[in-house]
Amino acid sequence: MCQGDAVARRPGECVTGHRAGWWPCSGRGARRGDEGRVGAPAGWRTPVTAAARVICVDGPNGVGKTAVARGLAARLGWRWLSVGMVYRALGLVGATSMSAPEIVVDFVRAADGVNDPVVRVGDQTFTEGKLAGSRTANAAASLGASAAWQTRVNAALRGALRDGGLVVEGRAAREIFPEALLAVYLWADRAERARRTAAVDGSALDPARESGDRHRALEALRVRPGALVWNSTRFTMGTTVATLAERVAIASGERRFTLAVSGLEREVLRDGVRCVPYGALDADAHLVTPRGTEPGTALRSAVAHADVLVAGSDIVSVGTIRGASPTQPLMDATRWPANRWLSSDWLLQHRHFAVPRQVVELCRDPTGALPTLTAPSATVSPGSDVDRVLRGAWWIPQRLAVVPAVDVLPPRQFQGRLAQALHLAQSDPESASLADVRVSRGLEPRTALWFLAAMPESLLSISGEEG
Ligand SMILES: Nc1ncnc2c1ncn2[C@@H]1O[C@H](COP(=O)(O)OP(=O)(O)OP(=O)(O)O)[C@@H](O)[C@H]1O
Numbered sequence: 001m002c003q004g005d006a007v008a009r010r011p012g013e014c015v016t017g018h019r020a021g022w023w024p025c026s027g028r029g030a031r032r033g034d035e036g037r038v039g040a041p042a043g044w045r046t047p048v049t050a051a052a053r054v055i056c057v058d059g060p061n062g063v064g065k066t067a068v069a070r071g072l073a074a075r076l077g078w079r080w081l082s083v084g085m086v087y088r089a090l091g092l093v094g095a096t097s098m099s100a101p102e103i104v105v106d107f108v109r110a111a112d113g114v115n116d117p118v119v120r121v122g123d124q125t126f127t128e129g130k131l132a133g134s135r136t137a138n139a140a141a142s143l144g145a146s147a148a149w150q151t152r153v154n155a156a157l158r159g160a161l162r163d164g165g166l167v168v169e170g171r172a173a174r175e176i177f178p179e180a181l182l183a184v185y186l187w188a189d190r191a192e193r194a195r196r197t198a199a200v201d202g203s204a205l206d207p208a209r210e211s212g213d214r215h216r217a218l219e220a221l222r223v224r225p226g227a228l229v230w231n232s233t234r235f236t237m238g239t240t241v242a243t244l245a246e247r248v249a250i251a252s253g254e255r256r257f258t259l260a261v262s263g264l265e266r267e268v269l270r271d272g273v274r275c276v277p278y279g280a281l282d283a284d285a286h287l288v289t290p291r292g293t294e295p296g297t298a299l300r301s302a303v304a305h306a307d308v309l310v311a312g313s314d315i316v317s318v319g320t321i322r323g324a325s326p327t328q329p330l331m332d333a334t335r336w337p338a339n340r341w342l343s344s345d346w347l348l349q350h351r352h353f354a355v356p357r358q359v360v361e362l363c364r365d366p367t368g369a370l371p372t373l374t375a376p377s378a379t380v381s382p383g384s385d386v387d388r389v390l391r392g393a394w395w396i397p398q399r400l401a402v403v404p405a406v407d408v409l410p411p412r413q414f415q416g417r418l419a420q421a422l423h424l425a426q427s428d429p430e431s432a433s434l435a436d437v438r439v440s441r442g443l444e445p446r447t448a449l450w451f452l453a454a455m456p457e458s459l460l461s462i463s464g465e466e467g
């Protein structure tokens, strides 16, 4: 089981040297040399130890962590747990460092068969329904920022580990359960999160709570390295839950990440990625390459894209695939979790891109037919299938605010400058929310991840030498 911090090593490798994400790190995954062993995934299964059957779901307020965690637990037949619930319960009983009540987290089977969490603080018992909504959140936030409470709450949460799987939702779930099989950072843009929050209890998103959660020193809201970043803005709960269940199966080795590749005539297994001819509807993503691309080049491209796609994203283009160095595409250089900041122009210049199946499905035409994707030329005609799919990605910018280009700064200064720019942008809700930031390829990966968490709506372009 890989517990490694993937960004600290060579891109795509965990401590044991296996690729993180799309093959399991328990030693039985596919390796180089698997090529052509089509069919190996059938019945191929890596046993997952009980301790590793933990999925973490983190993300900003109102994105749907609780609803998605419960839905995923129901689908997998696992229990689910909420970190925020414990802090909310403590806030509700008016816990203080002097009172130090006992905290116990347990489960109760709901009418629909799901094992829901129950939090006992002293002699009071809370279920999620009693704690939902924004009412109790501010007291929760101030307790949650304290290291002493974190220690106690985290111990209570870990005490809830049982045989069988556990889906844990909440801030820093991954820090509390570092052994997790899969950590998900659930995202939705601000307007959608506001809509979801209002639908729960009529309340508004609280920017102060979110900003506090982002900027505090310990257990801050941010994307943890290696997390699957799933942008749920345009997906139903059902699609998000089904997708995450598939990603759990991939992480546990029960299923292989599958890419449908244009121009490929037969199924091939390459570097652990199952590549199937374009058009296969069960693929996790579709890779479009320009007409006439050599199969070998398309397969190298597939592996490079898969590396990024397993970490989430809407549409991915990994830049020039160099013949001699297929393992060093542009995106790998930063271990980017998603490249949604790449502009449409950039994408068009590269003329190949990969799209998760769920994005393609969003772009069915009125008769329900799936779009036909062909590699874009520099002029994509408006209304064409490719145009619809590219526009179906939420990130194509409508407007742009330019913060100072920071490409020549070393990482520390870079982060300082970004923090300043972000602070300005976030403290003025009327200001444009998008930033055009140019980064050099030497960008420290953690800074990139931090940036994503701090300002996910940004357009980030990568300049400087590729490779
Ligand atoms: N596509 C969707 N994905 C996820 N949730 C959705 C979606 N559409 C609607 N919702 C609803 O949005 C609400 C999100 O609230 P929920 O409490 O789950 O969010 P949360 O991230 O846990 O919030 P908080 O951090 O404030 O506790 C739920 O009622 C959920 O059913």
Ligand SMILES: Nc1ccn([C@@H]2O[C@H](COP(=O)(O)O)[C@@H](O)[C@H]2O)c(=O)n1
Residues within 6 Å of the ligand: 061, 083, 084, 085, 087, 088, 137, 140, 141, 142, 143, 144, 145, 170, 171, 172, 173, 209, 213, 219
């Ligand atoms: N690790 C955590 C988790 C949550 N909190 C605080 O509790 C608030 C409520 O959490 P929800 O996920 O239920 O919204 C949240 O805003 C956090 O401030 C925490 O401090 N640490």
